[in-house]
Amino acid sequence: METKRKKPSGPSRGREAGLTDLEGAALAVIARRGRVTRYALMQAFAGSPSGFWSGSAGAVYPMIRRLLAARMLNAHAASDGRRKRVDYDMTAKGRAAFEAWLLDAGRAADMGMDPLRTRLISLDLLPAARRKTFLNEVAAEIARIAASPAFEDDRAARAVHESWLAARMAWIRTLG
Amino acid sequence: METKRKKPSGPSRGREAGLTDLEGAALAVIARRGRVTRYALMQAFAGSPSGFWSGSAGAVYPMIRRLLAARMLNAHAASDGRRKRVDYDMTAKGRAAFEAWLLDAGRAADMGMDPLRTRLISLDLLPAARRKTFLNEVAAEIARIAASPAFEDDRAARAVHESWLAARMAWIRTLG
DNA sequence: GGATGCATGTAAAATGTTACATGATTTA
DNA sequence: TAAATCATGTAACATTTTACATGCATCC
Numbered sequence: 001m002e003t004k005r006k007k008p009s010g011p012s013r014g015r016e017a018g019l020t021d022l023e024g025a026a027l028a029v030i031a032r033r034g035r036v037t038r039y040a041l042m043q044a045f046a047g048s049p050s051g052f053w054s055g056s057a058g059a060v061y062p063m064i065r066r067l068l069a070a071r072m073l074n075a076h077a078a079s080d081g082r083r084k085r086v087d088y089d090m091t092a093k094g095r096a097a098f099e100a101w102l103l104d105a106g107r108a109a110d111m112g113m114d115p116l117r118t119r120l121i122s123l124d125l126l127p128a129a130r131r132k133t134f135l136n137e138v139a140a141e142i143a144r145i146a147a148s149p150a151f152e153d154d155r156a157a158r159a160v161h162e163s164w165l166a167a168r169m170a171w172i173r174t175l176g
Numbered sequence: 177m178e179t180k181r182k183k184p185s186g187p188s189r190g191r192e193a194g195l196t197d198l199e200g201a202a203l204a205v206i207a208r209r210g211r212v213t214r215y216a217l218m219q220a221f222a223g224s225p226s227g228f229w230s231g232s233a234g235a236v237y238p239m240i241r242r243l244l245a246a247r248m249l250n251a252h253a254a255s256d257g258r259r260k261r262v263d264y265d266m267t268a269k270g271r272a273a274f275e276a277w278l279l280d281a282g283r284a285a286d287m288g289m290d291p292l293r294t295r296l297i298s299l300d301l302l303p304a305a306r307r308k309t310f311l312n313e314v315a316a317e318i319a320r321i322a323a324s325p326a327f328e329d330d331r332a333a334r335a336v337h338e339s340w341l342a343a344r345m346a347w348i349r350t351l352g
Numbered sequence: 353g354g355a356t357g358c359a360t361g362t363a364a365a366a367t368g369t370t371a372c373a374t375g376a377t378t379t380a
Numbered sequence: 381t382a383a384a385t386c387a388t389g390t391a392a393c394a395t396t397t398t399a400c401a402t403g404c405a406t407c408c
Binding site: 021024025028031032049050051052099101102103105106107108109110111112113114115116117118119120121122123124125126130134137138140141142144145156157160161163164166167168170171174175 | 197200201204207208225226227228275277278279281282283284285286287288289290291292293294295296297298299300301302306310313314316317318320321327332333336337339340343344346347350351
């Protein structure tokens with residue numbers, strides 16, 4: 001039974017509100033890879049096929065600071081012999097928060113922010129010819145995304161990615 | 177040919193960057209209904225089956241101020257005989273910006289923020305039994321959403337909504 | 353020697369959230 | 381007359397974006 005929780009932001013979150021989706025996704029990267037630098041985390045977000053998060057330093061560095069303050073991460077001074085760096089990994093508390101975030105079916109079932117759905121709701125305001133052109137363009141864009149490599153080092157993520165694209169293509173076809 | 181544009185936010189946006197998705201969705205409501213109050217706009221967002229936007233006054237009132245300043249809206253003092261109010265409708269510039277937003281296939285094809293996809297990418301980290309339970313819970317949640325009324329006054333939007341839910345259910349079934 | 357990649361950060365600005373507040377009107 | 385709805389707003393705060401900045405190491 002998942003709690004229907006409010007959006008993160010505002011004065012809320014004394015940490016009892018659960019992880020934000022960015023935090024959850026960051027912990028997911030750490031859960032898979034083990035110790036990572038913040039830079040590697042940035043790269044992971046920046047390389048994502050979704051354009052929703054920029055993966056900017058301005059988002060990632062403060063977020064790690066938050067998770068560290070909440071004792072969900074440990075920092076480890078590290079070095080590859082020459083260059084120094086700081087690696088982060090999860091504490092038991094971090095792992096628990098991650099799993100609670102991951103398995104929150106209430107949040108998972110939400111429609112989130114879907115740029116196509118948001119537009120389709122209004123598409124009937126335009127003439128049929130333009131609707132058709134638009135859907136063709138979107139399908140072509142998605143085909144382009146499907147043709148470009150993603151998650152090459154992660155079979156499971158790639159499978160989800162590809163099935164998402166296939167499902168979306170199938171949806172668009174039903175709208176034609 | 178749609179321009180791949182950057183995210184709105186930060187110092188960017190001198191208005192040449194296009195509408196945010198919240199602005200686009202607000203103009204969509206106005207495009208459909210004609211003149212609306214900001215309160216009605218709030219209600220429209222708050223009543224949306226997507227939990228992504230809260231439809232708070234703190235988001236809507238400043239947003240309308242922005243669109244007004246950008247000369248995309250006109251304000252009309254109005255009254256139903258007793259209570260006074262202010263209605264807003266689109267200018268030609270607003271309509272043009274709305275259509276550019278609506279028909280931006282590049283943005284429409286983006287994966288946006290999908291709370292289920294975000295989680296599925298990590299689901300292989302858990303044992304199969306928990307994966308299965310989770311997918312069943314999500315399917316049940318989506319069925320609940322599908323069973324609750326939405327867009328009762330808007331056939332086109334309801335059709336999109338229902339087809340979205342059906343497509344998502346179909347996707348989940350392929351993951352089982 | 354210059355470009356590129358790894359790594360770390362900060363600053364200003366935009367946008368949104370929660371929460372609070374007010375007042376008029378309508379309904380129970 | 382009390383509660384709900386319509387309608388308008390503000391304040392404090394959190395998150396994130398863009399943009400800038402630094403320094404070391406490696407590759408060409």
